[in-house]
Amino acid sequence: MDYEDVMKLALERGFYFPSCEIYADAQAGFWEYGPSGISLKNKFLELWRRELIRRDGMLEIDGSQIMSKSVFEASGHLGNFADPIIKCTKCNSTFRADRTIAEISGIEIPESADLIEFDNAILQNNIKCPKCKGIFDNTKNFNMMFKVGIGPEEAEAYLRPETCQSIFVDFPRLFKIMRGKLPLGIAQVGKSFRNEIAPRQSLLRLREFYQAEIEVFCNPSKLDEIEKFSEVRDVVIRVQTDAESVSMTCEKAVESGIIPNKFVAYYLGILTEFYEKTGIDITKTRFRKLGDKEKAFYAKVAFDFEVETTIGWLELVACNYRSDYDLSNHAKKSKEKFDVMDNDEKVLPHVFEISMGIDRSLYTILEHSLKDDKEHDRIVLALKPYLSPVHVGILSLVKKDGLKEKADEIYLKIKRKCDAFLDHSGAIGRRYRRLDEIGSPFAVTVDHQTLEDETVTIRMRDSMEQKRIRILELDSMIIQSIAFP
């Protein structure tokens, strides 16, 4: 099933839809999660916590979305996050100044240079618009951060463009009070904000989006001394360094030098194990090693975890080795001490980052799970049971003869133990189809035999098979089946 099919399901079944849609001045790049979407998202994050945070013994925090100017001066976002852009006065096309100048004249000017340098280069080399040969206006900075004014004086502050800056600025306190030891992972789930020029494709490029970020602080001289590596030694990952991606175990990847050390390989390994459990088709994923031009300004080594969808390869997670870039810059600007003791050694920790796009991950789970079952004329969202927005539908075969009341009674008992959905109205087949579309793995039906012997039928979403079980066994059977792996 493709993007259009997922979009239709999202709109019809309440996974997600455009923000402020009843108003004409609604802005692009903002979407809301509906009841089914939020239920899926919550379960996805629970899995993330189990497979990464708790598994590795990380700390989780929840930081502010608005952060002070100093944070982004230190992080480099105020300087580097801005792109120098030039606009043609004739056709209004916009280009990156540094790239356009380099393409036409071969002159390389760093993107962080003074704006006047770009203007001079354009003037001296007679650079014109590549499209229409028009004249360029003066170079301007386009910063992708949203500026906000705080208090009556409207003091300058910004909506964070990535969640991780909280983790860096909180690091000294957290390390002390949580009795930190390297390596230490600190994680955060939350919203980030970027003023994209052209948001598009619903959840795939948003101006306000969810990230789940993990920053692992480590001693840079001990990157191959990680005991936990044995847990992932045999986990197969797919890595792309050149044109083709190759599958190999984490151990092989380190031995061959494709992954620089055991420390990075360990985290790529547990990330892969996590994504396997989301139901994403892991054979359609790869870790792509980024070249120098593609990497973020703070990254020394970077792997993007990408997944193949019907609209192409999609970046789900950025794995960046940020070295001591962030901590040293915050230390310099704030005068706070960021170095810590690792046994007897005083070190300024390095950081390896696993920065996950939640919205894109949820889209991919939906796309990879959505099946068109032509044989039975139905659409099935074959989600893992532990991720399904609804775990079980409780249905009465017909409304009369006390079957409705019996179904009500069962629903009442089970609804606090799992996500149950009660439905009495319409043909039974129609109700099964509706549950199939939101991915409910089970449907329990109360029929006339129920009144005689206290049994119900339980229908499996994927096979459509039905079994008769005792009501007494229902709770434990369902709770067992929807448990996280």
Add this chain to the structure above:
RNA sequence: GCGGAGUUUGUCUAGCCUGGUAAGAUGUCAGCUUCCCAAGCUGAAGGUCGCGGGUUCAAAUCCCGCACUCCGCACCA
């Protein structure tokens, strides 16, 4: 931001060329029927025709502007 194509009820589509006050399917709800996979019957609700302006006696329809969605380019820290 540039170029192209679109926008009619929850969803899909007709109507637009040739202006006369919105139609169908599906879905939803209620009732009847029905002992298990979108059946049938009866009834109901649901539309600022993306937004704003113009032309006209009259605009979903013609004209202008804008927004949003999708595709391509550029961008994606």
